[in-house]
Amino acid sequence: MAHIHLEDGSFSLFFVVLWWITAIILVGIAVYLMRTEKKPNRKKITLAAFCTAAAFAIFQVSIPIFGGVHINLTPLIGILAGPAAGSLVVLIINILSAAIGHGGWGLIGANTLVNIVEVFVGYSCFRLLKSTIPDLFSRAGIATLAGLFCGNIMMIAIIIISGVQGVNQSTGQILTGLSLIAAVNMGVAVIEAFITGLIVAYIGKVRPDLLGVNDHD
């Protein structure tokens, strides 16, 4: 569950604009790829819509573990909706979250990039491990852990590159603090991996076509 929980004004305007533009370019590419598909995949679009609703709702619930954390379900979004639709989903979730005061408006770009990494890595691991680990539960769990780990790395990288305005901490001190946050976040990733594993295993049992398990991809 990597998400930059800083307020507007934490990043300088240059970096706010930079992360926004980068996120818009990536989401733009994703939308372009979806639009150029020969046949619109209605099943995937419906799944993406459900993922948006479910992930947005769960994003707002603070779970009383490690002092209060929330889960993202971003790797699950990647597994179910794919990286292209998933990129659009996480942008919408971040915009809606900022609208209710969860994360700053200026950080939507940065948070979208963090979540896109989680979506992409989750999706890629799930697909790449297909022949090595046929068991859906373990594969989805491992993909979730990998996705969230990379999301945390991305979160740290964005904050370190941007710098935080109005603080006197050195880069080393910020890096140490953020590494501890990432480590605590990974504890929550255990719960998310377990939930994702169970959901994917269940979907694999009742609707394997939604996971594309029979696809030759």
Place this chain on the structure above:
Amino acid sequence: MTMIKLADKKGLSIFIGLLLLVIVVSLAAYGITGKMGIEERFTHAVGFVNMGEDEGGSGWFGLALEGSPLLYAFILGVLVVVCYAIYRHFSM
């Protein structure tokens, strides 16, 4: 069949191994940072002071809603209206 079962066991072993490793590391990190909310943890990490304490109340059974519940209801209402309007427009 046996190969698949072996591969399944291998996957589960890797998953459990990773879980245990992550749990140990995160508990150690939690021990260092102590109990604090995620926003508070962030503000401490980057060096802000007296910020990040705007978490909601204790909520229901410890599960709290982040952000403003009023805005949450307002935006939900707006979304319902917009979705209904779009649905009506395109269904004709």
